Amino acid sequence: MKNSYWILSSKNKEDYKSLESDITTDCLIVGGGIAGLTTAYLLAKENKKVTILEADEIGYGASGRNTGKVTSQHGLIYSTIEKEYSSEKARLYYDANEDGLNLIKNIIKENEIDCNFNIVPSFVYTEKEKYIQDIKKEYEVCKNLNIPCKYMNNIKDVPLNIKSALCFENQGQFNPKKYVDALAKINYKLGVKIYEHTPVVDVNIDEECMVKCANDHIIKAKQLILTSCNAWYDGLRLFFAKEEASRSYLLCGKVKNKILEGNYINVENPTRTFATHKDDKGIDLLIAGGQDHKTGKCSNECDNFKAIERFAKEIFNIDEILETWSTQDYVSVDDIPFMGRISDGKNNVYIITGTSKWGLTNSSAGAILIKDLITKNHSKYEDLYNPSRLKSYINMKFLEHNMEVAVDYIKGKFISGSTELPKKEEGKTISLHGKRYGAYRDKDNHLYIVDITCTHLGCELSFNSGEKTWDCPCHGSRFDYKGNILNGPALRPLKTYNEGKNKIEPKIL
Numbered sequence: 010m011k012n013s014y015w016i017l018s019s020k021n022k023e024d025y026k027s028l029e030s031d032i033t034t035d036c037l038i039v040g041g042g043i044a045g046l047t048t049a050y051l052l053a054k055e056n057k058k059v060t061i062l063e064a065d066e067i068g069y070g071a072s073g074r075n076t077g078k079v080t081s082q083h084g085l086i087y088s089t090i091e092k093e094y095s096s097e098k099a100r101l102y103y104d105a106n107e108d109g110l111n112l113i114k115n116i117i118k119e120n121e122i123d124c125n126f127n128i129v130p131s132f133v134y135t136e137k138e139k140y141i142q143d144i145k146k147e148y149e150v151c152k153n154l155n156i157p158c159k160y161m162n163n164i165k166d167v168p169l170n171i172k173s174a175l176c177f178e179n180q181g182q183f184n185p186k187k188y189v190d191a192l193a194k195i196n197y198k199l200g201v202k203i204y205e206h207t208p209v210v211d212v213n214i215d216e217e218c219m220v221k222c223a224n225d226h227i228i229k230a231k232q233l234i235l236t237s238c239n240a241w242y243d244g245l246r247l248f249f250a251k252e253e254a255s256r257s258y259l260l261c262g263k264v265k266n267k268i269l270e271g272n273y274i275n276v277e278n279p280t281r282t283f284a285t286h287k288d289d290k291g292i293d294l295l296i297a298g299g300q301d302h303k304t305g306k307c308s309n310e311c312d313n314f315k316a317i318e319r320f321a322k323e324i325f326n327i328d329e330i331l332e333t334w335s336t337q338d339y340v341s342v343d344d345i346p347f348m349g350r351i352s353d354g355k356n357n358v359y360i361i362t363g364t365s366k367w368g369l370t371n372s373s374a375g376a377i378l379i380k381d382l383i384t385k386n387h388s389k390y391e392d393l394y395n396p397s398r399l400k401s402y403i404n405m406k407f408l409e410h411n412m413e414v415a416v417d418y419i420k421g422k423f424i425s426g427s428t429e430l431p432k433k434e435e436g437k438t439i440s441l442h443g444k445r446y447g448a449y450r451d452k453d454n455h456l457y458i459v460d461i462t463c464t465h466l467g468c469e470l471s472f473n474s475g476e477k478t479w480d481c482p483c484h485g486s487r488f489d490y491k492g493n494i495l496n497g498p499a500l501r502p503l504k505t506y507n508e509g510k511n512k513i514e515p516k517i518l
């Protein structure tokens with residue numbers, strides 16, 4: 010998998026050992042991204058005994074691979090929430106994300122974190138006449154909610170044909186990997202136990218939560234907090250059916266001609282998102298991206314990288330491309346994350362998921378929400394983000410998403426494999442002795458053959474040529490070509506040829 014500019018430029022990460030014994034803790038956090046680390050920080054400050062389990066390394070998930078925008082402006086979110094819910098909920102969403110933004114600013118200031126944080130404006134814009142009305146509507150909604158913002162007919166010093174834009178001043182931009190690496194170190198000093206390379210594979214919820222790791226060690230906890238981005242444990246809330254895994258493509262390059270500092274995103278398709286960034290030496294960089302698609306549903310991922318490179322070179326006169334990468338987040342059916350108590354019946358289990366590509370401020374707000382639920386038993390944001398909210402089931406997108414999943418499931422079963430093995434650096438579905446497998450041949454001519462029936466709910470995986478991975482079109486699980494899990498909700502790796510059939514094992518109850 011390609012690493013992001015942020016991962017490659019954060020040099021001060023500590024290594025944390027994996028769990029090698031059974032332990033007991035007050036609060037167990039599964040997932041070492043911004044959601045888990047921020048929740049750990051706030052709980053440790055309340056004198057809770059906190060443990061974090063991370064399947065990979067701290068900040069190697071979406072938190073180390075995004076655009077680095079720390080903002081309460083999330084596309085056209087306020088008009089969307091007002092339409093779907095109410096103006097009160099839209100204002101609450103703003104307050105929560107401002108709390109998230111201020112928490113990030115305060116953590117950086119109090120702990121003197123060097124993560125290239127800058128105050129910049131955020132813009133949502135369009136280059137197409139037909140979307141001007143949508144931006145005007147967002148402006149009217151924001152004005153009525155007393156959200157400080159400015160309507161603009163164009164943006165000077167940005168080489169695009171912008172016809173309409175909405176600006177939020179005083180937002181932020183940083184290197185998210187430097188931030189989470191520093192936050193992990195601060196947590197460690199506060200007494201938080203951090204274990205990397207410790208994937209969780211099972212859970213049993215009772216008065217006490219019992220979690221099992223892949224190496225069979227057991228952790229007992231009073232409270233379990235799931236911050237693994239996807240919802241691998243469901244608690245019968247059907248998260249897999251109400252959030253969609255969406256991938257996007259990003260690059261970081263050196264700009265020749267400076268543009269107005271800020272965070273930018275358009276409203277039309279294809280999505281174009283970009284942000285200015287200054288590195289440690291004060292060199293002006295541009296992070297640019299887009300080309301979103303549902304995970305596992307792209308015929309040629311390499312074309313998406315090319316499209317982003319063209320955009321950056323043609324529009325912004327990029328001098329040199331430093332890195333390109335892709336990543337995914339889980340987008341909820343109503344664009345509001347699922348954060349809080351997983352269900353009324355399980356009041357010692359909490360979750361942050363469905364952060365919908367705006368998880369830096371949202372999951373920081375989620376950390377405040379979960380800390381308040383654990384320490385005070387209530388939060389003003391409980392209802393807004395309620396993981397069981399009724400409208401997340403009674404929703405057109407919920408129906409469309411699940412219809413599509415059903416079609417993908419069936420379609421996958423009818424795809425027959427090729428009888429020819431792949432060439433070097435090629436991956437494809439093959440048929441061997443009447444059975445379907447996924448095969449990839451690396452540049453040294455080693456052939457890797459795996460069972461490509463997803464271990465979550467049994468959909469057939471498709472090959473991602475950009476990342477050399479097997480991706481699931483149903484709920485976004487991803488596996489490397491050797492069969493190791495890269496993204497859930499799947500909890501089991503793929504079996505290799507001769508190991509037998511994959512075990513399908515969702516953790517729904």
Ligand SMILES: Cc1cc2nc3c(=O)[nH]c(=O)nc-3n(C[C@H](O)[C@H](O)[C@H](O)COP(=O)(O)OP(=O)(O)OC[C@H]3O[C@@H](n4cnc5c(N)ncnc54)[C@H](O)[C@@H]3O)c2cc1C
Nearest residue numbers: 040042043044064070071072075076078209237367368369
């Ligand atoms: C292209 C793109 C651009 C984005 N840009 C922005 C932006 O500019 N601003 C913004 O606010 N948001 C942005 N986002 C969204 C943001 O990056 C995410 O919402 C946020 O990082 C989610 O944080 P997290 O901690 O929940 O997840 P992650 O950072 O993914 O952390 C979850 C961790 O859990 C671990 N894990 C998973 N399963 C297990 C298991 N079974 N056991 C143990 N550990 C496990 C993973 O290894 C991972 O490290 C973007 C997203 C994308 C896709």
Ligand code: FES
Nearest residue numbers: 463465466481484
């Ligand atoms: S992720 Fe659900 S079936 Fe693959």
